[in-house]
Amino acid sequence: MGQRRWAVGVDFGATNIKCGLVDRRGRVVTSLVLSTRQFGRPAAFVEGIRRAVEQLAASAGLSTARLAGIGIGVPGLVDAQHGIVHMLVNVPGWRQVPLAHRLRARVHRPIFVDNDVNLVTLGEWRCGAGRGARALVGLTLGTGVGGGLVLDGSLYRGVAGAAGELGHMVLDPHGPRCACGARGCLEAHVGTAAIVRMARQAGVAHRGRLTPERLAWMARRGNRSARAVWHQVGRLLGRGLASIVNLLNPDRVVIGGGVANAWTLFAPSLRRTIRAATMGVPGRSVRVVRAQLGDRAGIIGAAVLVWNETGGTE
Amino acid sequence: MGQRRWAVGVDFGATNIKCGLVDRRGRVVTSLVLSTRQFGRPAAFVEGIRRAVEQLAASAGLSTARLAGIGIGVPGLVDAQHGIVHMLVNVPGWRQVPLAHRLRARVHRPIFVDNDVNLVTLGEWRCGAGRGARALVGLTLGTGVGGGLVLDGSLYRGVAGAAGELGHMVLDPHGPRCACGARGCLEAHVGTAAIVRMARQAGVAHRGRLTPERLAWMARRGNRSARAVWHQVGRLLGRGLASIVNLLNPDRVVIGGGVANAWTLFAPSLRRTIRAATMGVPGRSVRVVRAQLGDRAGIIGAAVLVWNETGGTE
Numbered sequence: 001m002g003q004r005r006w007a008v009g010v011d012f013g014a015t016n017i018k019c020g021l022v023d024r025r026g027r028v029v030t031s032l033v034l035s036t037r038q039f040g041r042p043a044a045f046v047e048g049i050r051r052a053v054e055q056l057a058a059s060a061g062l063s064t065a066r067l068a069g070i071g072i073g074v075p076g077l078v079d080a081q082h083g084i085v086h087m088l089v090n091v092p093g094w095r096q097v098p099l100a101h102r103l104r105a106r107v108h109r110p111i112f113v114d115n116d117v118n119l120v121t122l123g124e125w126r127c128g129a130g131r132g133a134r135a136l137v138g139l140t141l142g143t144g145v146g147g148g149l150v151l152d153g154s155l156y157r158g159v160a161g162a163a164g165e166l167g168h169m170v171l172d173p174h175g176p177r178c179a180c181g182a183r184g185c186l187e188a189h190v191g192t193a194a195i196v197r198m199a200r201q202a203g204v205a206h207r208g209r210l211t212p213e214r215l216a217w218m219a220r221r222g223n224r225s226a227r228a229v230w231h232q233v234g235r236l237l238g239r240g241l242a243s244i245v246n247l248l249n250p251d252r253v254v255i256g257g258g259v260a261n262a263w264t265l266f267a268p269s270l271r272r273t274i275r276a277a278t279m280g281v282p283g284r285s286v287r288v289v290r291a292q293l294g295d296r297a298g299i300i301g302a303a304v305l306v307w308n309e310t311g312g313t314e
Numbered sequence: 315m316g317q318r319r320w321a322v323g324v325d326f327g328a329t330n331i332k333c334g335l336v337d338r339r340g341r342v343v344t345s346l347v348l349s350t351r352q353f354g355r356p357a358a359f360v361e362g363i364r365r366a367v368e369q370l371a372a373s374a375g376l377s378t379a380r381l382a383g384i385g386i387g388v389p390g391l392v393d394a395q396h397g398i399v400h401m402l403v404n405v406p407g408w409r410q411v412p413l414a415h416r417l418r419a420r421v422h423r424p425i426f427v428d429n430d431v432n433l434v435t436l437g438e439w440r441c442g443a444g445r446g447a448r449a450l451v452g453l454t455l456g457t458g459v460g461g462g463l464v465l466d467g468s469l470y471r472g473v474a475g476a477a478g479e480l481g482h483m484v485l486d487p488h489g490p491r492c493a494c495g496a497r498g499c500l501e502a503h504v505g506t507a508a509i510v511r512m513a514r515q516a517g518v519a520h521r522g523r524l525t526p527e528r529l530a531w532m533a534r535r536g537n538r539s540a541r542a543v544w545h546q547v548g549r550l551l552g553r554g555l556a557s558i559v560n561l562l563n564p565d566r567v568v569i570g571g572g573v574a575n576a577w578t579l580f581a582p583s584l585r586r587t588i589r590a591a592t593m594g595v596p597g598r599s600v601r602v603v604r605a606q607l608g609d610r611a612g613i614i615g616a617a618v619l620v621w622n623e624t625g626g627t628e
Contacts, residue, residue: 161563
């Protein structure tokens with residue numbers, strides 16, 4: 001097994017299913033994309049992945065028997081030990097699906113399944129901005145705010161596979177209402193909807209639909225209100241992370257997801273806030289950095305899971 | 315080594331240093347107490363512990379060579395791997411003291427040192443209210459609010475030994491000022507000083523010094539304002555714990571420390587708040603219970619550390 005140089009990583013998103021042939025260093029050699037609309041249901045997914053795996057292997061002149069395995073990151077709750085998908089968020093048809101079992105019967109290679117944000121964190125830890133960290137907090141900023149934890153050198157999943165819900169840590173009990181029903185969650189403060197709302201409240205003038213990308217573009221062009229919004233995003237994020245840093249005393253925090261493209265706009269106030277709001281020792285132990293793997297993080301992390309579970313990378 | 319049935323546990327507090335001879339089931343066979351005022355400095359401590367160990371062993375008719383080792387919980391920051399005390403809170407004279415090394419030279423048995431709240435958590439996990447838990451959050455309520463974590467079956471210390479600072483998670487950025495300088499920490503909401511302040515604000519009438527014990531006594535006698543204060547303590551604690559439960563998805567939360575004597579007064583609102591304020595899966599995974607080991611938790615936890623590090627309990 002140690003001799004198999006390739007794995008397939010699958011990143012199951014609400015819009016696309018990205019698949020890639022990945023080597024042991026986390027390099028994506030070839031990749032392909034399936035539409036979730038067409039391949040999102042369990043039966044179609046299994047069939048789509050089977051074909052994708054064959055195509056990816058063939059593109060590198062390999063038989064599928066040469067693959068170390070297939071890793072799959074899904075947007076929902078998973079029993080990683082048995083490869084069972086309990087349920088997915090925003091993708092219908094997935095309730096207690098024994099995905100590893102069904103796919104193994106078609107592909108005849110080891111199959112591993114985990115939560116997508118867990119795998120992004122695992123990927124950054126092995127091949128990205130988290131390399132060498134002993135305790136890593138991964139944070140993904142987008143429509144939702146998610147997280148993953150690598151503690152004492154392994155992925156920490158919690159007792160029901162639900163650990164890492166950083167997005168629903170309450171920053172301020174009087175803060176804005178969150179999609180989860182509570183008030184003042186981190187997601188309600190720095191999710192994309194919250195950022196756009198802050199921009200409107202700050203009087204950022206804009207024609208058409210305002211998005212975080214657009215707001216970052218305006219800030220870079222010198223718009224003061226837009227810049228102030230990003231400073232505020234950094235402060236809010238820093239406040240949430242400070243509590244986590246005090247609790248877990250990690251040596252690295254890695255921040256990814258679409259909104260992290262505005263990194264240079266919010267990182268200074270984020271770092272300043274964390275420094276000011278943590279206890280001495282945990283505050284000095286931690287480095288806060290931007291994720292490195294970009295939109296391939298999901299594929300790479302899923303492949304890393306394969307090597308993690310079958311023994312060793314590189 | 316597996317044959318040695320006894321260990322000595324030491325609980326180094328700001329007032330007393332408690333020492334106990336503990337068997338593998340966590341039963342304290344004999345114990346003795348030294349005054350921190352007299353034995354708190356490093357040299358006096360080492361000498362005091364040496365004598366205490368001999369006395370405890372002799373009381374059970376043992377030579378010290380029959381001890382599996384000595385475990386020591388200290389109120390401060392520790393390099394547990396090397397047995398070095400970086401610094402203690404409220405006890406002068408401790409800066410980078412190689413305690414394990416110095417004590418081993420006098421006692422000639424294995425010595426293990428860790429943070430006191432970590433060891434209380436470890437003790438509850440092996441011998442108390444945390445038995446069987448896979449992921450345990452321990453919370454200690456008193457003048458300060460501290461915490462410890464047992465994750466995936468081992469004590470989680472963080473990269474600099476500072477993990478578990480539950481007391482400085484921020485509940486409300488507009489909340490009361492904390493001793494640490496920040497605003498609205500959990501400790502500033504439910505530490506003893508905060509509870510007394512809430513009671514005064516709630517108009518709890520009382521002659522003499524008001525303490526949490528006194529407030530609990532009044533609540534049990536039917537004083538409505540006093541009861542309302544304890545409900546509020548449960549709600550505040552529940553809010554803090556909800557974020558931690560979402561983050562770590564533990565199966566057990568164990569609450570100890572002096573203020574936990576009021577358990578029946580605040581547990582109902584605590585449990586209700588956690589249920590309401592957590593995501594579905596983490597909320598359903600967790601049980602919140604009262605610590606069982608009482609004021610012997612520190613001694614027992616320190617002894618458990620010895621067996622943990624030298625191999626197996628029971």
